[in-house]
Ligand SMILES: [Zn+2]
């Protein structure tokens with residue numbers, strides 16, 4: 604997901620999330636990215652993505668088992684993997700698959 608949805612923005616600013624995020628980071632014995640284990644972690648990512656349907660479900664939003672501590676690179680990879688396969692190519696008028704230059708993406712600063 605690229606960009607920040609309104610419902611998610613509210614959540615990411617909530618005291619419950621800020622506390623949970625801090626507690627999660629404190630609970631980790633090493634602060635390296637959970638994926639590459641090379642760079643320091645930076646973003647607490649939800650493995651099961653937050654949607655309008657589950658945003659009020661603490662078992663998803665505030666559950667340590669659903670969280671992952673990622674570096675910026677791994678987080679970008681995680682979120683843009685689906686986008687790329689969908690947006691980096693398109694069909695031209697004759698039905699040929701051609702390269703598509705996606706519009707400038709807003710920087711995703713939230714997890
Ligand atoms: Zn990483």
Ligand SMILES: [Zn+2]
Pocket residue numbers: 647648649678681682713714
């Ligand atoms: Zn994320």
